[in-house]
Every structure is written in C-alpha cells, then in structure tokens.
Amino acid sequence: MRSMRLFLLLSLNALVLLEAYRFTDETDRQALLEFKSQVSEDRGFLSSWNNSFPLCNWKGVTCGRKHKRVISLDLGGSQLSGVISPSIGNLSFLISLNLSMNAFGGTIPQEVGNLFRLRNLYLHSNILGGRIPASLSNCSRLFDLYLGSNHLEQGVPSELGSLTELYVLYLGNNNLKGKIPAFLGNLTSLSILDVGSNNMKGGVPDDIARLTQLDALQITENNLSGVFPPVIYNMSSLEYLYIAFNNFSGGLRPDFGTLLPNLLELNLGKNYFTGAIPTTLSNISTLEKLAINNNSLTGSIPRSFRKLGNLQWLHLHGNSLGRYTAGDLEFLDALTNCTQLESLLVSDNRLGGDLPASIANLSENLISFSLQNNFISGSIPYEIGNLISLQTFGLGGNMLAGPLPISISELSGLKVLSLSSNRMSGEIPSSVGNITRLEKLSLFDNSFEGTVPPTLGNCTYLLHLLMGYNKLHGAIPREIVQLSPLLTLSMEGNSLTGSLPKDVGRLVHLVKLSVEHNNLSGRVPQGLGNCLSMEEIYLQGNYFDGDIPDLRGLVGVKRVDLSNNNLSGSIPGYFANFSKLQYLNLSINNLEGRVPTDGKFQNATIISIFGNKDLCGGVKEVQLKPCSAQPPPKRTKRPFYLRKVVIGLSTCLALLLLLFIASVSLIWFKKRKKNQHTNNPTPSTLGATREKISYGDLRNATDGFSSSNLIGSGSFGTVFKALLPTENNLVAVKVLNMQRHGAMKSFMAECESLKDIRHRNLVKLLTACSSIDFKGNEFRALIYEFMPNGSLDMWLHPEEVEETRRPSRTLTLIERLNITIDVASVLDYLHVHCHEPIAHCDLKPSNILLDDDLTAHVSDFGLARVLLKFDKDYFLNQLSSGNVRGTIGYAAPEYGTGGQPSIHGDVYSFGVLVLEMFTGKRPTSELFGGNCTLHSYTKSVLPERVLDIADQSILHSGLRVGFPAAECLTLVLDVGLRCCEESPMNRLATAQATKELISIRERFFKTRRTARR
Template sequence: MMVKASTIGRPAPVKAAVWQGIMEMKLLPQILFIISALSFKASKAACSTETDRQSLLDFKNSVSLDPHEALASWNDTVHFCKWEGVSCHNAKHPLRVTAMNLANKGLHGHISPSLGNLTLLTALNLRSLKFLILGNNSLQGRIPNELTNYTSLRIVDLSWNQLVGEIPFEVASLSELTSLDLSRNNLTGGIPSSISNISNLRELIAKENQLEGRIPHELGHLHLLTFLALGRNKLSGPIPQSIFNLSSLEIVSLESNYLSMPYLPSDLGNTLHNLQRLYLDYNNFRGSIPPSLSNATHLVDLDLSSNSFAGHVPTTLGTLRKPSWLNLEYNNIIAKDKQSWMFIDALANCSSLNVLALFQNQLKGELPSSVGNLSSQLQYLLLGQNELAGHVPSSIGNLQGLTSLGLDSNNFDGTILDISDNHLNGSMPVDLFGLPSLISFNLSYNYFHGILPLEVGNANELMEEEIPSSLRNLKSLKTLNISRNNLSGPIPGFLANLQSLQQLDLSYNNLQGEIPRNGVFRNATALTLDGNRNLCGGVPEVSYVDLAKATDNFSPSNLIGKGAHGSVYKGFIGHLNEIVAVKVFNLETKGAQNSFVVECQALRSVRHRNPVSVLTACSSIDSMGNEFKAIVYEFMHSGNLDMFLHSQEYKEHFPDPAHLSLTHRVNIAIDVANALNYLHNSLQPPIVHCDLKPNNILLDDDMDAHVGDFGLARLHNDGTSSSIGGSTSSIGLKGTTGYVAPEYAIGGHISTAGDVYSFGILLLEMITGKRPTDKMFMEGMSIVTFVQKNFPDQIMQIIDVNLQYDDNALHKITKARKHECLLSMLDMGLVCTQQCPKERPDMREVARKLHRTRVAYLEDVDYCLS
C-alpha cells in the first residue's frame, strides 16, 4: 500500500528567492506599518533590553547597502534607544524598542528574522515591501486585514505557523502578488472568491489547514496560475470546470479532501496540457480515467488512489514521455481479459516509471508476461488484494530495479514461485533470482519441490572468492522464507555467507545434512529449521568451562551489567570465534530460576531481528558443584540506549560519549516498535515484555536497536496472563518504577497495552532526555503531564539539549521538518501513555505511524510507502 506524504515543494526559482533572501530588496521607504495590528506572537522571543540591542545589530548586519549612513550611529557609544530611527516609548518598559522608522534611507539587503525578538515593537516602516517571508516560525493569531494594505507585495509566505481564523477577503487588494503560501496552519472557513482578482497570481498554496466549503469557480480567472495546492483540508463538492480550463496549471494538489464528481472531464488532458503533477487521491471521484491524460505530455506524477474510479486503465498512458509515479490503488479498476490488460504492454514504453500501484482493485485473470518489459527503473510493483490467478510470470525477474513486489492475497497457482500462501508448485525457476535489489523474499506455504537452486544467490553481490560466480549478487537480502514446501538436499553453504541476511526460515521441508555454523546460522533467534528431520548440527553447545574461560573466570573487569536476577559479562568463545555477552543467573536470588526458564522459552519462539539475538544457553554445574545457568547473547558493541540518553552519568567509563541525533532516535524507536509489534501480533500466544526501559534496549555496531531482558515476560491469551514458566499471576509484577503501566499498580491483568504504555514513556524520555523518575517529577507532575503541559506550542523548551545544539546550523526547511518530527514523536508518546489501557493504540499502528514519520520528515523524499 502507498500513502503520499504530500510534501510538495515550490518550483526551484521561487524557492531560491524565498530561502536565500532577496539581497537587493529595497527595505524601508515611506509610510509606517502598524505592527500592533499584526497579531502574530513569536513564542520564542526573549524579553530583555539586551535582546533588543542584539536584534537591532542583527538587522544592521543584514543591510548590504546604507548609502546615507543611516545606521552609522548604531554602535555602543550611545544607548540603542538613541540610535537613528529607533524609538523607546513604553511607560512600563522605557528601555525597550517600540518603533523603527528608517523611511527614505535607501537601505538594501534582507530582513533579519531577529526583528521577531522585538516583542514591544508596535511600528515598523515597510510600506514598499515586495517579499514577506515568515514561513516556519511560531506565528499565532489571525492574518490581519492591515497586511492587505501593502499592495507592493509579490510573494507572501506564512506557511508552517500556527495561524487561525479565515483568509481575509481583502487579500484581493494585493494585486501584484505572484505567490501566496498559507500551508500548514490552522486556517478555517472557505477560500475567498476574491483571490480571483489577483490576476498575476502563479502559486496558490493552502494545503494542510482546516479549510472547508467548495473551491470557488472564480479561481478559473487566474490565467497565470501554475501551482494550485489545496490538499489535506475539508473541501467538498466538485472541482469547478473553470479549473480544468486553466491551461497554465502544472501542479494540481487536491488530495485528502471530500471532493466528489461522477466523472472527470473527458478532455482533461487536452485542457490541462501543461500538467506535470496531479494529486486527487483520498477523495470520492468516480467514473473512468480520462484517456486524454496522455495529451498532458509532461505528466510525471499521477495519483488517483483511494477513490471510486472504475473501468480500464487507458492504454494511452503509455504514450506519456516520462511518467514516474502511477498510483491507482484502492479503486474499482477492472482488468479481466487480454484487451483490458493491454495497459501493461503500453506502460512498457514508459522508461522512467518508478511506481506502479494497483493494490485492491478488480484485477482478474493471469498477469501478462509483458509485466517483465516494464521500466528497468521500476522499484514498486504493487498488485496485491486483487483476484489474479494462474502463473506468476518468470519475466518479473527482468525487473532489475525492483525493491518491493506486492502480489499478496491473490489466487496464483502453477509452477512459478512468488509469494507466500498460494498454490505454487514445481521446481523454483532460476529467472526470479535475478533481482539484484531484492530485500525480502517469502515463498512459504506453497508446494515447491526439488533442490534449492544455486541461482538464489543472484539476488546481490557476495565478497567471498570461493562462492561460484552465479552467487555474487546477494548483498541486499535480509529475509528469506521458503518454509512449508518440499525442498530436499543439503542447505547450500552460501547462505551462511550472505552478510545482510538477518532472518532465515527453511522449516517444514525435507532438507538434510549438517547445518552451517556461520552467518545467520549462528543466531538461534534468526533461524527456523523445524520440520526437517534429517538435519544435524545447529545451535552450538557451550559448557561452564567454556564460559568461564571466555570471561576470564567471570572477572569483574568483564562485568558489563547487573540486573535483578544476575550479571552480564563480556567474553570471547574461541571455538565460535565470537565475542559474546553472557548472562549468568544468580540462582540464590528469588525468582532467578524461573527467570532463566522464562527467558529461554520466550526467546525460543522469537524469530525477529529486533529482539536481542540468542546464540545458546548453558545449564550445568560450576567449579564448586553448584547449579549454574546462563544465556549467551550476541554482543552489542554500542552498549544500551540509557548510556546515550544519560551519557553524563557514564562519564567515568565513557568520557567523550557520542550524542544521538534525531534520526538515530527515530530509527531506534522504530526498531523497538517493530520488536513489540512482532511479540504482540505475530506470536501465538502473544508475549508481553513487561520491563521495557532504556537499559534493556541494546545497540549494535550500526546503532540498530534490539530489545533484551525477557526475564519478566508473560504470555497473554484471552484477557489473562501467565508467566512463560508456568505460574499465573497478575499481581506482584515488579517491572521498573516509572515505566510500569498504572493499571499494574492496582492489580490489573498484564496485557500488551502495558508494553504500549512503557513504550510511550520510552518515547517521551528519548525526546526530552529526562527519566520518568527525575527529581522534578513530584507533587502530581510526571513526565507525561510535563510533556502535556508544553505540547504542542512550547515543545522546543523541553526537548533534550543535545537535540537543540545544532539548530542554528540547520536550513530552514530542515528545521521545519525536525520540528514536525518532534511533534509527531511526542504526540505518539502521549497517545501511548493514556491512562485507560483500551485507549492506547496497538503496536502495529504505532510502528506504522513511526515509519511514516521517518519518511515524511527525515528522508529527502516527497512520498512515503506503507
């Protein structure tokens, strides 16, 4: 499935003018601009005389030409209230700037944003201003009618603020305006029809507000308009015919509204022949897709998804010069015979096609073999949840750039393998293993037989010289699932050399011989081989002697952590050639024996990359004849999350710790969410971790996160819970103070919602840098109420200082994305920490939203796929 993040940018020339500043702009000619009417409030402005002085100096430094030396007096020889053009006339604050008048001074340069810190400024002469760029600030209140008095304005950008109220009808008086950007605010009401009087307007951008009502047909009078972006509002009714007659339009973005039409105009491509991007997704359009769209020969992106379009995909789309994005999913589009499938043949002419999405339509019959003739640049081919049947064509192997192939929930059968849970049989065709960018491959629940072909290695490059040449392409594959078929013969040794392979499921086949010991085969939790009775070898055995030798007899110098039930040591096991972490259970401690059983049984069922990887376990007798139990984990070289979030507490051991960037924190949150989603939703019965906290989030060399310490884990089934070791309990769960769900404190049953609460606390801690047990949280204040009190307007005052230090170096757009990402993360943390368990989201939903957050705000792309 695909969802567009809709981060449409300006055309490059305008963007450059806006964000680089208009360096030769004449700033301060004639008449006074009464700022008091402009009720914006810069929330970050400091209230001090020193701030005023520095703000004035910043303004001076932004002036590139001062022909009359109007700013010559602006120095430390006199108080700034006596500087030319500066007035300080506030009775309560006599030394604060209230007005600036530098009219007719011939100043050139750009406006310093520091003027926003002059919080008592009531008058500023900017009468002939041509560019008003105030995007990505914290401006509040309504757009003042007085703004429309500045008739010289050509570009107005008030995007990414917190403006409310309606768009002033008087905006029509800005007759010189060429670009109006009001996007990403909280504006309400309708779109004023008076905008149609701004005859020079080329860009009208008001997406992501709360605008409602109909799109005024008068907008069709804007004959120079090239960019119309009104998406993600509450607009309803049809698109006026006059809009379809605007031949100047290049970008039309009306997605995610309540727009509806029984059909789009049949001549749409003839009238909008300059169209480059058309986004009508998430509305209620019906009818067929106009074949005339092929006459919009510059069309690159076409998104009609999540509507009710019917009929066939026009073959004329194949005549487009360079379409990249064709998203038609979630409609009623039909293909059932050779004629209606001809669009696949036609699209083979589109050499730039990157995305073809027809998920959940009414596609029937066999998928034509011509699908293999589609663009070599195709990355996403999404045809799931249709009624496709017959063979999956081996020609798909020709799609060298494919990274995501969605054919799920169809009725495929025959001899060609593709996806899980179909009726595929026969031997595996080697053609399909020629996909060099393949990352995930699931062939489970089919009827394949024969020996696993060597050509499976063609899915990307290996570095080992002894690997046959046909296997030198498998470097991207991360998951391989060929379970529940009839494969025979030995496990090919090259699988152990696939360095990216993280999950391997070969269960329930007829494989035989020795199990390889290297690579993915070293990790018991990454490997599933059940149901192959003729395999031997496997998980390595270690003794007490091996572990004592590996840890230098459990030397304190190798101690890397202590918990309630034992200690963790770093060691090196020679015959495994592996650095490991050995968790030795203190069996004299109450609950330690059960904790060992719980953790072993929990991890035995886990087959996922984000829970910590278990190599083996040891139950033996130590050198003194006492019972000995230990679990051996893959060693995590980067330590745990707590060490990074609270590095000042670890200075003794890490005097110069690295700081986690926002991107690192989002990625770690996603890893943890993926792990919990797997534990809660992919296992039967689900596993509840019960002790999620930063100490139990381990980080590997790549800073990927792995959830560890399952010693308190519980099975959850039918509203009840039990420890995996067998004893049932809903009371007495220890957990860790600050992270435990509130219902547990009053004897509530253990549930997956408890983990969701702990994850929410973890998110808030990751963004604020404060533990939930911080001394400041007392007398009714908690980390949750602390964030609630400052959300959303004051969040920059509470985020971790290590996330703030580089803000000044960030580009404005990057800072805006960062701010939105922080908002999204904190919002998710608050949602997860709802007091009532039933109000908390499922971890599947949490993981999905975090993925979207990463794509929308932290990746340099315009769209996200999910």
C-alpha cells in the same frame, strides 16, 4: 593646392568604396566558408553555402543594401556543432551574430573583438568553455550580450565595464567564479542583468545602485551570503527580482513593498530568511509572481494579499508559517479575491485548523494547489469540483478525515492527486476513473476501505499508483495491470486477496512493484519476468506458493523481497548474475536444495535466506548445513502385493514402537516429576547448533565473574562481558540469581521466547548454560551477542552513570528517531509476525541495547509471554500465569488492576519510552505526581511549546532549531501519546506506529535536504 587636396580626398573615398565592394566575395565568403569547415550538422542547414549561390542568398546570411557586406549571421537553433572559427572576426561589417541554442564547443575566439560594429551577440545555450574574452570590450557598440547557459569559467573580465551602451548582460548558468564585479555599476544603460546559476560568492556590490534603469536582476543559484542586499532596496525601478538559491539570511524590511513598488515578479526562495512576511508586499499592486519558499519564515500569512488582484503565483512552501491553530488558514479566504491565481503552494509549514470550504472559491484558473505536510484537519469540501483548471492537487501529510468527495471526478484535467498520510476513510469513488489524464494518484497511508476501483483502468496516462497501508480488500483489478505506462504500483499493507494478475507482464515500464503484507495467494506470475524496467519487487508477507518464476530478464533489479510466503523449489541461480542487486530476501519460505555460492551469493550481507529448513550449502556466513555429496538413490517401484506386505509389517512395528515409547515416557515422567525442583533442563532447541558451554568456561571467561567485567544488573541476575573460547567476539553473559524467587521462570521464559524468533533488532541469544557451580549450587546463564554501546538508558541519562562509562556525546534527534523505529519494528514482529504472538512485558530504556552504529536491540525477555490467544479487537488474554507487572512507570495501568499480559501493554510501555527519549524525563521523575504524569505533561504543551519540553541535549547537538526540529518533535511525541493512552483499545497498533515514525523520518530528511538547497 586645393585641387590636389580634392584629388586626394576623392582617391581615399574611392579606395574605401573599392574595399567595400571588391572584397565582398573575397573576405566575407572566405570567412564564412572557413567557419563552415569547422561545423558539423545533420540537417543540411548550411547546404546553400557554396559557389552556386550568391553570398547574400546563403541561409542565415543577411547583407547590407548599399555595400552588400554581411551584416547579420543568424544560425540560432540550427542543431549545429563543432567550434567557432576565428575567421568569424573577418566579418567586419557584422552588426548581429546569433549562434545560440546549438552545440558549439571550444572557446569564444578572441577575434570576435574585431567586430567593432557589433550590436547584438547571441552565443547562449551552447557548450562553450574557457574564459570570457576581454577583447569583447572592443565591441563598444554592444547592446545585447548573451553568453549564458554555457560552461564559461573564471571571472567576469573588468574590461567589460567599458560597454556603456549595453542593455542586456546575460551571463547566467555558467561556472563563473569570484564575486559580482563592482565595475558592472558602470553599465548605466543596463536594463537586464543575469549572473545567476554560477559559483559566485560574497554579496551584491553597492556600485550596482548606479544601475538606475535596471528592470530585471537575476542572481539566483550562487553562493552569495549576508543579509538581504541593502543596495537592492534603492533600486525602485526593478520589475523582476530573483535572488533564490543562495545563502542570504536575516529578516526582510517591513517596508519592503514601499521600497520596490514596481515589482512584477519576486523570487527569494531557498535562502535562510527569517521573521515574518512583510505585510507591505500587498501594496505592490503590479505583483504577479511571489515566491519566498524554502526559508525559515514564521508568523502568519497576511490576509492583505487579497489586494494583489494580478497575483498568479504564490509560493510559500517549506517555511515555518502558522502556529498549528485554526486561524492559520484565514489567508485562503482572502485569496479568493485573487482571480488570476494559477499556482498556490504552501506545503511544509505549521498550518493548523480545519480546511475551509472557501478553497472551492479560489480562482478558476488555479492549476497547482498544495497544502501538503501541515497539520490541517477537517475534510475536503464537496465543492472542490469548482476548480476546473486544477492539474496538481496536494493535501498529503495532514490530518484530514472523511471521505474522498465524488466531485473530485469533475477535475477532468487533474494530473496529480496526492492525499497520502491523512486519516481519510470510506470507499474510493469509482468515478476517480473519470480523471483520465491522471498521472499520479497517491492515497497511501489512510483508512480507505472497500475494493480497488477497476475504473482506474481508464486512467491511461497513470505513472504512479500509491494505495498502500489502507483497509482495502478484494482482488487487484486486472484493469490496473493493463496500464502500460505505470512506473510505480504500491498496494502494500492492505487485505487484498486473490492472485497477482497474470497480465502484470504487460507493465513493461514498471520500476517498483509493492504488494507486500496482503493476503495474496497462488503462484507468482511468470509474466513478471517481462517487466524489464523493474528495480524493486516487494511481495513479502503474503501466501504465494510454487516455484520462483523465471525473472532472469530483470537485469536492472536492485531489491527483491519474497520472504514470508509459501514458495517452494530451489533458489534460482540467475540471481547471482544481477549486477545491480543490493538486497535479496527469500527467508521464511519452503525453499530447498543447494544455495548458490557465486556472484551476489558471495555477499551474505545482502542475502537473507533463514527460515527455509531444507536449504543447504551456501557461503560460510549463512551458516547452513552442508549439502550431501551424493543425491539420494531413486526408489524402485515394488509390486503391489509386496507393498501390502511391507505396509502390514510396518504398521505392526509402529504399534509396538508406540507401546515401548509410552512405557518409557511414563517412567521418565515420574522420575522428572520427582526431581523437578533440582534438575530443570534448558529447552532443547537452544544451543542445538552451538557447542555446549560449561560453568567453568564462563567462570574463566569472566575472570571469576569479576566486577571489572560487570556491565549491568537486573531483577534476576547480573550481566558480564566475556570472550569465550567458542566465540570470536565478545559476548554478554547473563548469570541468573537462582536464590531470587522467579529466576527459574524468567530463565525458561527467555529461552522459550527467543528460541525460534529472528529479527535484526532483537539481541541474539547464542546459547545457554544449565549446570552446577563449583559449590554444587544450581547455575543458569544466558549468552548473548555483546552490545558495545551499552543500554539506551545510559545515553538518555548520562548523569546517572559512572564517569568512565558515560557516552562521549548525546544522541541526536535522528538517532533517537531511528531507535524508536527499531523498537517499534521489533514489537510489530513479536506481536504480529511470529508463529505465536509474544508480549515482552518489560519494555524500558535499560532493556534497549545499542550496537556499534547505534542500532537498537531489544533484550531481557524474562517476563515475556507467548500469548495463547491473539485477537486484534480484544486486549484481554486469559493466561494461567498472568501476574505480570513490569516496571513502575512503564507498565500499563491495566496490569495494576489484574489485567493479563497483552500486546497493548507493550504498546503502552513503548509510548512512555518514546516520550522519555524526546523529553529526557523519566516517567518516575519528581516532576510527576498525583494527576500529573509524563503523558499529561507532554500533552498539555503540544504543539506550541514543543521546544520547551524537548530534551535540550537534542537542540544542542548541531540541530538547526525551529526547522524542521519542532515539527519532527511534535509528530513523534504525538505518536508516543497515542501509544500510551489510558484505554488499551485507543492505543496505536505497532504496525501503525512504525509506519508513522518512518514517515516522519522520511519527511524530516526530505525537508532538511530541501532547506539546504
């Protein structure tokens, strides 16, 4: 019996051995060949997988020593694609399977669960979809499970909670949904848990606290919410903690650093954490990387960070740290002890005070350094050249002054230098050209002067060159347009002269060319058509002449502005075929001929061509004269003697005609002088292309000037809404009170001011009526576009308006900011870009009208003056009719002492308007009297108490208080204060005010977008 048992045992062992050896080439070979049949490849990685080679010599295949079965299949990073064959489950001796970093699609086969000996499964970095197979729980010996960076969906199967030997679970960067499963707390051997970059919601389950050996926890980029997960405070073994890009809120515990003392890396960025930075973080002596960026943290940056001797990264950007005061930057002195520091990012905060010279003593290992978009003053220390490893240096969006130190050229490895939107001055050092690895140079919006250094041509890696809105002069160096990698060339708003270099066509990668508002001249180079990557071209406001060159190759262009030049010839038809074109402005040139009507020219909203008097045709909406049916006949050349006779006769006839005109004019002038007080004509330029409007038409359209149609009244008349028979839309009719002294002068001033000017933010004057009423009285009226949202005044002070006319809501912060930009831009147009400068002289909220989408339109030019002399350096304009006072509270102080109307007076009124819009207080409020004005009141509380003086309706209109509202309000009110300075010579120019307001708006949007991520 015993011998029988022994025989059976030996037979069973023999069968097992036979299975192991006999089927090596039968099972494993067939499984691998079946796997290969489902795979595509270009590199021939699997070329050895054939019958000519022994199985164990196939590439990527490892066999066991005893039984020669496949125990490892390593095809990671082999550029394979296709699907994973279910036959992979037949490799029953497999211990390690690595198919990572390929392009396998489809799903993970359920048959992988048959590999009960499997210890390591690496399927990450593919494009696998579907669910995680619950059958993986059969692989009870799994140690490493890497399924991240795929397209896996649904939730995590509960069966995985049985894999108690699991050491690494990587599920990050998929599309997994649901909550973080509580059963993951069963995986007590787990050291690394990564479920980041999915679509999980809820919080972190308390069961995770059982993972006492957990070293790394990654839950970033989900939709997790609540306060900082309390369970994490109990996980003292953590070395790597990443919970960024979620919706966690609330404050961090003050004892944070003592609860998690072993951290090497801590990333809490892009949440909604509030309160102060825990000072105990400085007790984590092992800390190497600390990121709490893009939250709502306040208070100061702890100086105790000096104790973090191993610190390599400190990212605190995008918070509300600092108090706009000098002590805000003391932490920089402390960080000089952190000799391993490589990245210091503290931009987009509230840091104030002078930039300390100690920044030059920061770590020599520092690679990235950014303090952008704060309130830092002072200057860049000369010793900045000590930071020899620096690659990114950002101080833009501050209030730095002084020159750019020559020592900046010692930073030979610098790739990004961003100093835009400061107050820096002096010349740009030619030694900047020694920074040959520079990829982005941003000096935009400063006061740099001198010429553009030709040495920048040495920066052969340069991608973005931003030098707009400075005081640069001279020519654009030819060396600049030879930088073939250049993507952005921005030099607008300077005083550059000469031509646009012909070599501009060498910039084959250029996406944006912006040289508008300079003094460039000559022809637009033909080579511009070779910049095939171009998307935006801005050449407006220069003196370019000649024809528009052949740009038909720029098929990807989106925006083109060639306005305000001296261009001639016809409009090229190729613009019609630019499928991506969103904006084409050819206005105010000398273009002639027929306007195309096909393609993009069918959409008049994206095409602007006004101010070209010899254009004709086009679609109906552009309102041009029709083109002649036949071209004018060609002139035949007359003989020379005949031409002399013709010239002589023409001269005699011309002299006779002049005598006749002079006689008639003299008679007419005498009659006009005699009847001057009873027959003042409307300027002939008005209504030239409009049908004449009679008194009877206006009376009928307003129902006898009924109070039911009354929409406002002013110093010289009343305004009614009306639907005229000649108009398809409602219009506003301003009827002058001719009994009021100055009404006729106001009427003439408004006609004269508006007859030749066009701007999107001016109320459009349609026509005028100069007649007599039914009683024989003199009648004058002006007809404007109707503004359905009324005046800005009624929006700012709704409590003073009849209930039936009150706006249904309040203006938001961004809407008010948009309105200030609208008004500033129209003032800049009136002051600088008109043929003759115009001073409005009565800017106030009641004269700002709002259309359907709350775009602002400046109205009421009854006190406007066309300035006979315009000089930016002097504010007195000697006019014979200079008794302009405007409105109390808004009129400039010099007007009260006999000063003449000037653009500086408009700037003062605009400054008061800005303060009123954002504080909600009129300049004539009872709060102000004696030495207290709206100006002094605002200035006294900035910046610390900006939210206290702000119009509370802004803060209650859905705005997230404190971030970035306070910064935005502070910056806007600062612009207002600088506009309404007492001395005219200290006031901002409208161009500068517009530029700063646009910059504030862009920063506001950028910060809010960043905060929401």
